[in-house]
Amino acid sequence: MAAPKFTPIDPTDRPRSYSSPDHIPSPWRNDRPAAIKTRQPTGLKLGHQGPDQGYALKLAEGLRDSIVLQQGESADDAIRGVLAIALRRASRFGRAPVIHDLTIAFGIWGWMLLDPPADLVARRKELFTGLGDAAHHYSELRELVDMVPESTMLMTPEQIRTGMPGSWRALTGA
Template sequence: MAAPKHVPVNPVDRPRAYSSPDFVPAPWRNERKASITGRQPRAERLGHPGPDQGYVLSLAERMRPRVKVTSGESVDDAIQGCIGIALRRASVYGRAPVIHDLDIAFTMWGFFLDAPPADLVAARKQLFEGVSNVVHHYVEARQLVDMVPDSTMRMTPEMVRKSMPNSWRALTGA
């Protein structure tokens, strides 16, 4: 590599060249017993893994003031149910959750509407009841997430907004 002009160089010095080390170590191998060697397992109630999923909790708290529920519904249940849907959408794209994932989840269930249809509210009350207590209602939360069609997961937030509230059944799979 050439030296800057301000560095004194003796004209009789020999140029240096790269030489390999005498010993080349063996390549690294993953030989840990607990390492996953194949693909992520897929089966009922295993969820949808993705990177940095805990970030969705921070995003959900930012959206809490916008969530509108009727009497008999809980904001915590709405948030927990929509978190699962948002995480599934993020994992479809193989990335961490972003605000648009939650926006789609809340929009498809009408939690941003001032006056949601009565049949949508009735379905929400039944499906979201107790979901915030994940320890006791994990199965219900998984069913809520798994019922949403894959086609909805691939929609943009604008497409979901335009479809609401008329086609909420098609969006949610209910």
């Protein structure tokens, strides 16, 4: 890179040029035992991969106070189920989760409605109960996520708000 004009230069200095380092390290190789050497695996019960999925946990905790629970419902169950739906939506777009993924997932199940329909609450209790303990309910969690139609994943939060609570069955696939 050239020096600015106001920089003093000693006319007796020799110009510097690039020289290679004495040692050239060997190129990196993917030879770790647990490294995936092919594309990310896909299939039943493998979930939906995406970048920085842990950020959804922080976003969900920020929305915990907005969840409207009915008798017999748990905020942990609601968050666990909604997180999985939100992560599916985020991975659908090939990006990290954002707040809109969570508001859509909470919205389609009516978790932020002050007075949700009784049939929606009954279906929620049936599907979400126990999901907070993911180690024992992974299959149920996957079924919940896979139930939501692809068309819902492509909707905006405004479209979800205008469709709720009347069209919750179509939005959730339940």
